[in-house]
Amino acid sequence: MRTTIILxxxxxxxxxxxxxxxxxxxxxxxxxxxxxxxxxxxxxIAFILHAFANGLPNTKELLVIHPGFLIxxxxxxxxxxxxxxxxFTDMPFMTGLWSHDPVxxxxxxxxxxxxxxxxxxxxxxxxxxIIFTISESA
Amino acid sequence: MEVLLAxxxxxxxxxxxxxxxxxxxxxxxxxxILLGNGANLLIFFLGRITKGAPPIIxxxxxxxxxxxxxxxxxxxxxxxxxxxFGLQSFAIVLVKRAHTVVRxxxxxxxxxxxxxx
Amino acid sequence: MTQQIILYPLYLQIAIxxxxxxxxxxxxxxxxxxxxxxxxxxGLAGWLFYEVWVNGTLTVQAGNWEAPFGITxxxxxxxxxxxxxxxxxxxxxxxxxxxxxxxxxxxxxxFPIFHFLLLGLNGAFLTGDIxxxxxxxxIIIISSxxxxxxxxxxxxxxxxxxxxxxxxLASMIFLTAIAVLYGLTGSLNMADLAGKVAAIENRGLVEIxxxxxxxxxxxxxxxxxxxxxxPASYHTPPFAVSAIFGGLLTKVGVYALLRVFTLIFSGDAxxxxxxxxxxxxxxxxxxxxxxxxxxxxxxxxxxxxxHIGYMIAGLGMLTEIAIAGAIFYLIHDIVVKTNxxxxxxxVYRIKGTNSMRQLxxxxxxxxxxxxxxFIPLFSLVGIxxxxxxxxxxxxxxxxFAQGSYITVAAIIFASFITLVIIAxxxxxxFWKKGEELPFRKHFGYFDKMTTFKxxxxxxxxxxxxxxxxxxxxxxxxxxxxxxxxxxELMNTEGYINTVLxxxx
Numbered sequence: 001m002r003t004t005i006i007l008x009x010x011x012x013x014x015x016x017x018x019x020x021x022x023x024x025x026x027x028x029x030x031x032x033x034x035x036x037x038x039x040x041x042x043x044x045i046a047f048i049l050h051a052f053a054n055g056l057p058n059t060k061e062l063l064v065i066h067p068g069f070l071i072x073x074x075x076x077x078x079x080x081x082x083x084x085x086x087x088f089t090d091m092p093f094m095t096g097l098w099s100h101d102p103v104x105x106x107x108x109x110x111x112x113x114x115x116x117x118x119x120x121x122x123x124x125x126x127x128x129x130i131i132f133t134i135s136e137s138a
Numbered sequence: 139m140e141v142l143l144a145x146x147x148x149x150x151x152x153x154x155x156x157x158x159x160x161x162x163x164x165x166x167x168x169x170x171i172l173l174g175n176g177a178n179l180l181i182f183f184l185g186r187i188t189k190g191a192p193p194i195i196x197x198x199x200x201x202x203x204x205x206x207x208x209x210x211x212x213x214x215x216x217x218x219x220x221x222x223f224g225l226q227s228f229a230i231v232l233v234k235r236a237h238t239v240v241r242x243x244x245x246x247x248x249x250x251x252x253x254x255x
Numbered sequence: 256m257t258q259q260i261i262l263y264p265l266y267l268q269i270a271i272x273x274x275x276x277x278x279x280x281x282x283x284x285x286x287x288x289x290x291x292x293x294x295x296x297x298g299l300a301g302w303l304f305y306e307v308w309v310n311g312t313l314t315v316q317a318g319n320w321e322a323p324f325g326i327t328x329x330x331x332x333x334x335x336x337x338x339x340x341x342x343x344x345x346x347x348x349x350x351x352x353x354x355x356x357x358x359x360x361x362x363x364x365x366f367p368i369f370h371f372l373l374l375g376l377n378g379a380f381l382t383g384d385i386x387x388x389x390x391x392x393x394i395i396i397i398s399s400x401x402x403x404x405x406x407x408x409x410x411x412x413x414x415x416x417x418x419x420x421x422x423x424l425a426s427m428i429f430l431t432a433i434a435v436l437y438g439l440t441g442s443l444n445m446a447d448l449a450g451k452v453a454a455i456e457n458r459g460l461v462e463i464x465x466x467x468x469x470x471x472x473x474x475x476x477x478x479x480x481x482x483x484x485x486p487a488s489y490h491t492p493p494f495a496v497s498a499i500f501g502g503l504l505t506k507v508g509v510y511a512l513l514r515v516f517t518l519i520f521s522g523d524a525x526x527x528x529x530x531x532x533x534x535x536x537x538x539x540x541x542x543x544x545x546x547x548x549x550x551x552x553x554x555x556x557x558x559x560x561x562h563i564g565y566m567i568a569g570l571g572m573l574t575e576i577a578i579a580g581a582i583f584y585l586i587h588d589i590v591v592k593t594n595x596x597x598x599x600x601x602v603y604r605i606k607g608t609n610s611m612r613q614l615x616x617x618x619x620x621x622x623x624x625x626x627x628x629f630i631p632l633f634s635l636v637g638i639x640x641x642x643x644x645x646x647x648x649x650x651x652x653x654x655f656a657q658g659s660y661i662t663v664a665a666i667i668f669a670s671f672i673t674l675v676i677i678a679x680x681x682x683x684x685f686w687k688k689g690e691e692l693p694f695r696k697h698f699g700y701f702d703k704m705t706t707f708k709x710x711x712x713x714x715x716x717x718x719x720x721x722x723x724x725x726x727x728x729x730x731x732x733x734x735x736x737x738x739x740x741x742x743e744l745m746n747t748e749g750y751i752n753t754v755l756x757x758x759x
Contacts, residue, residue: 032194037220072276079269085319086259093262095319130227137234158424163416170423177430184438211437214386218430221393225423228400232419235404236412248413251487 003053011053018046026120030107036116040123047124048131056135067132070125078118081111143183150176161245163233170229174222178215185211258315260306261330261381263299264338267292268374275367285366286353292370293346300335300342307335312743312753314383322755323447329383329754333582333740337380337510340586343722344502344593345373347715351597352495354711355604360406360493368405372398372499379507383754385519386433386443388511389426392475396422399504402496403488414491421474421484429471435464436519446754449518449747458523465520469529472515476508478567479536482560486544489559490552490609494600497552501559502593506585509566513581516570517744530571535665538564542672551599551609551684554676555592558635561669562588565650568662572653579741580649583733587634587642587726594631594719601628601712602684604701607692611680615689621701624713625685630720632681634727636674642726645734 022042029035047067051059085095098110106113150172157169185208193209195202240248271292278284307313312331316322330338349369356365375394382388399422404415437443439460440451455461474481485505489497520526541561548554562584569581601624603609605617618625630641637643647670654663701709726733743749 031197033192037216068279072273075269075276076273079266079273083266086262090259092259092315092319093317126224130231134231134234137238158420166420170420170427173424173427177427177434180431181434181437184434186438210443214433214437217386217390221390224397225393225426228397229419229423232400232404232412232415235407236416239407239409239412245416248416250410251414251417251491 008053011049015046015050018049019043022046022120026116027106027113029116030113036119037123039116040120041127043120043124044127044131047128051131051135056132060132063128067125067128070121071129074118074121074123074125076118077121078115081114081118084111084114139187140183143179143187147176147179147183150179163236163243163245166245167226167229167233171222171226174218174226178218178222181211181214181218185214257306257310258313260299260303261313261315261328264296264303264342264377265374265381267296267299268370268377271296272367272370272374275370276364279364279367280362282358282361285361289349289366289370290346290353293342293349296373297339297342297346300339303330304335304339307332312750314754323442323444326387327383327444327446327754328381329446329750330381331740331743331750331753332736333510333513333744334380336582336586336736336740337506337589338377340589341373341376341380341503344499344589344719347593347597347719348495348499348502350711350718351498351600351715352493354708355600356493356495357406363405365402365405368398368401369499372402376503376507380510383445384443385436385445385448385515389429389433392429392507392511393426395504395507396426399500403492403500405496406493408491411491414488417484418488421481425471425474428467428474432464432467432471435460435467439464444754445514445518446751449521449751452519461520462523462525465516465523465526466529468515468520469512469526469533472508472511473533474508475505476512476563476567477505477560478533478563479540482537482541485560486548486553486556489556490550494552494596494603498593498596498600501555501596502589505559505563506589509563509585512567513570513578513585513744517573517578518747518750521747522573527571527573530567531659531662534564534568534571535662536564537561537567538665538669542669542676545676546672549611551602551611551614551680552596554611554680555595555599558595558673558676559592561673562592562635564669565646565666568666569650569653572650572657572659572662573745574653574657575738575741575745576649576656577653578744579734579737580646580653582737582740583646583649584643586733586737587646587723590719590723590726591631591635591642594716594723595635597712597716597719598628598631601701601716604699604704604712606689607695607698607700611683613690613692614684615687617689618685627713627717627720628685629681631716631723632677634720634723636677637670640727642723642730644727645730646737649734649737 022039025034025042026036026039047059047063050062082094085091085097086093089097096110096112098108103109154169154173154176157165157172188205188207190205190207193206237243242248275285275288307330312329315328317326317328352365352369372395375391375398379388379391379395382391400415400419403418404411436448439455440448442448442451452461477485489500516526538561541557541564545554545557545561548557565584566581569577599609602614602617605621606614608614634641634643637647647666650666651663654666
């Protein structure tokens with residue numbers, strides 16, 4: 001596959017920037033528009049851009065694990081964060097549990113944050129699996 | 139504004155269903171996408187179009203102080219978008235698989251399921 | 256809090272499917288774990304059923320948000336009965352899948368997706384929020400798309416395209432209906448909607464919304480003009496998949512119709528008239544469709560459609576006894592239809608085909624298995640002590656009480672046509688002298704299997720046959736249960752007060 005040198009060079013720098021931006025969006029979703037789904041999509045786009053510029057095998061090497069593995073990991077994080085109030089405080093499923101004191105940078109940390117992290121991982125996993133499957137069989 | 143949106147939704151539904159009625163599989167996917175967008179826009183529209191602040195309580199307050207947009211339709215649309223994202227990507231993969239196996243794009247030629255066996 | 260147990264079946268199914276996903280390629284582990292998990296889910300569902308039977312309707316507010324604003328999960332008697340039946344059918348199909356589905360298919364995550372499907376079914380039965388119901392429906396259909404395409408044979412993919420298109424259309428119409436309903440009332444909680452919809456002055460708008468729901472759920476349930484996807488797709492996937500589809504997926508549509516048209520759009524004469532007409536046409540067209548088919552699974556597919564008509568007829572008559580009949584039929588139908596598709600799987604393994612013209616001699620070679628298969632087949636017809644007989648009495652009684660003789664005639668016609676079809680099927684498949692079929696080299700014939708493998712085929716069929724014998728011979732218990740459910744559905748105050756917490 002032939003790609004321009006500009007895209008190839010830019011994608012190497014864009015990948016870390018986009019990943020940091022996706023984490024920023026994930027954490028911003030705490031109080032403002034943003035969150036796990038959008039953040040996950042941005043992270044997936046970072047890898048897809050890399051795959052466009054450098055070819056799929058290189059991106060897979062970069063990822064180390066198969067993105068499909070992120071789906072059960074993310075699902076279990078989200079599920080356990082929803083289950084936490086049931087297990088610890090006898091409140092209904094997905095009741096928000098919040099820390100008493102704010103943590104540096106993040107602000108108040110709660111079970112919602114872990115739910116969002118789970119969503120983030122699932123979205124990255126699902127999107128990359130779909131795109132990789134489609135482009136591999138093309 | 140309302141009239142414009144209502145017309146838009148009508149056009150999206152009509153074109154979506156028209157595309158789904160075509161025999162080509164690719165047009166079927168386009169139809170599904172158009173129909174999904176129409177449905178999302180309809181939820182947005184029926185949640186009433188208000189000129190208000192986004193439904194986010196500022197950090198130094200406990201309740202809304204001014205008029206705000208209804209957050210429920212937005213949450214519904216977000217959910218519906220996520221779901222249709224999944225369905226559409228599945229549709230694309232399915233159509234691709236079906237095309238490589240059946241070697242046709244024409245729904246009328248997909249009649250192996252009607253054979254008398 | 257005892258209410259917490261409402262969600263236990265959901266937790267269990269999520270946990271099972273996540274653990275199975277981690278063990279994506281360990282097929283043997285997946286088989287064992289899925290069966291054990293399904294056993295536990297029957298236990299949990301039984302516990303939930305017992306709690307609701309003793310204490311009455313339970314509710315839990317997800318996220319601890321109060322009723323009309325948050326998502327409510329409601330376990331009334333109808334919901335827990337269906338959760339219990341889902342668990343039983345799920346157990347049977349899980350064992351049957353472990354025996355019958357090919358290893359190549361299991362490698363693509365068959366079991367995790369199967370448990371996701373069960374999760375969606377349980378969620379749809381337990382939720383009390385109309386948009387949440389939509390989300391559970393989507394979980395169900397996405398899982399079912401994967402299950403129907405797994406393996407990727409030609410007929411399977413063609414069936415999947417048809418199944419996919421019409422189910423997506425149904426979801427879109429359902430979503431449109433929710434949008435209109437939200438625009439009318441500004442609420443999504445079904446108990447809250449019941450009061451708000453009743454207060455709307457413009458009945459025309461309410462009827463249109465009702466029709467949108469009817470079309471959306473009707474496609475999923477497979478009622479008269481909307482069922483064409485069903486016989487085009489249900490005979491293509493593996494037998495275990497058809498079993499769970501035939502047993503439960505159309506019944507979710509019926510459940511949604513029952514819920515929405517008793518709670519939200521109750522007592523609207525126009526909608527009831529339409530429901531009755533649809534029911535009659537479904538009974539007749541499904542029956543006639545089944546009569547001319549030759550493939551066993553296609554016959555059963557048309558019989559699914561035909562028998563959906565009974566439940567819709569009960570819903571359309573909307574008296575307590577008619578609803579009780581519909582509920583009783585629903586309970587009987589889930590068990591028997593799941594069993595019938597597994598039965599066709601057993602027959603396929605014995606002879607290597609499902610074509611009724613070529614089959615034969617099964618009674619001569621396998622008399623014990625034939626007698627076992629006799630039970631689901633004739634339970635379906637409803638030869639008196641067996642389970643299909645009792646609900647029809649309720650329905651016919653309700654029909655006479657209302658003077659709707661055409662409905663009664665259609666019900667009797669459908670029963671007779673079912674009898675004819677099953678008698679023909681019994682004669683062709685079990686009694687007739689069959690053709691000598693060419694021997695297939697790489698096919699796992701039933702007589703070449705190990706005893707353990709054979710039991711994986713026979714045990715689930717036997718399990719569900721025992722359940723249907725219980726429904727037939729213990730009809731008094733099921734009748735009591737159906738009458739209680741019907742009373743709850745007809746007097747919605749109890750449901751509404753429990754959900755909105757206004758009674759206390």
